[in-house]
Amino acid sequence: MSPVDVKRYTKPQIGLHNIMALLIIGLYFFGLSLESFPKDVRGVYVNFHKLGGVLIVVLLLARVILRSVTPPPPFPESMGAGFTKIAHLGHYALYALMAIVPLSGVAMSLAAGRGINFYLFQLASPFEANKAISGPLHEVHEISANLLFFLVLGHVAVALYHQFVLKDNLLYRLSPKGK
Ligand code: HEM
Numbered sequence: 001m002s003p004v005d006v007k008r009y010t011k012p013q014i015g016l017h018n019i020m021a022l023l024i025i026g027l028y029f030f031g032l033s034l035e036s037f038p039k040d041v042r043g044v045y046v047n048f049h050k051l052g053g054v055l056i057v058v059l060l061l062a063r064v065i066l067r068s069v070t071p072p073p074p075f076p077e078s079m080g081a082g083f084t085k086i087a088h089l090g091h092y093a094l095y096a097l098m099a100i101v102p103l104s105g106v107a108m109s110l111a112a113g114r115g116i117n118f119y120l121f122q123l124a125s126p127f128e129a130n131k132a133i134s135g136p137l138h139e140v141h142e143i144s145a146n147l148l149f150f151l152v153l154g155h156v157a158v159a160l161y162h163q164f165v166l167k168d169n170l171l172y173r174l175s176p177k178g179k
């Protein structure tokens, strides 16, 4: 299919999708590696991880607002009603997890009595450390991050299947190149 036949997301939506994809994948592996830092410097890296996660929340808000102003381009008719529904469900699940993962991180930190250092100002936790609450929230953070990662793997596999097997040039919908 020639690029002119493929309807695209807007440039800001494309930019947000691609920047957030890189950031989320980076934060996932960064999160997994946090335990391996020596105790005396670990706090600084945990804080960087938190700042990256807060940035995801801000970008996600911008993305949801942009999506409500300019809805996504329609899927190709060749996809059929069933696959269109599955694709929508998959995308909503990605959006939900992009919110649950960082928000559970914020909640876990605050429940552990720890704040976030934004360098220009400090956000202190208003709560006393409470392991009975921060423990389960840690589980939510870890499990939802793993779910998001595996859903992203499936999402990328589907995108590549469209691109190279179905050859419908799906990636052009999110390509930063071209008009
Ligand atoms: C953390 C990584 C990623 C996340 C969270 C993510 C999330 C999403 C979401 C939520 C949408 C739906 C956009 C909307 O309709 O508003 C989407 C669309 C899309 N993504 Fe990703 N994505 C990620 C990585 C990737 C990568 C690496 C690729 C390329 C291989 C990719 C290819 C696509 C394509 C082609 C679409 C457009 C689907 C369509 O509407 O036809 N994504 N992505």
Ligand code: HEM
Residues within 6 Å of the ligand: 024, 027, 028, 029, 030, 031, 032, 034, 035, 046, 049, 050, 051, 052, 053, 054, 056, 098, 101, 102, 103, 105, 106, 107, 109, 116, 138, 141, 142, 145, 146
């Ligand atoms: C999309 C954004 C995020 C992703 C993908 C992510 C992912 C992860 C992952 C995979 C881990 C390792 C979990 C484990 O095995 O224990 C982790 C740990 C952690 N995350 Fe996140 N995270 C995100 C956002 C946040 C945010 C916004 C905060 C807090 C403001 C946060 C706070 C933490 C903390 C404190 C840990 C260390 C937990 C510990 O072992 O003590 N994360 N994160």
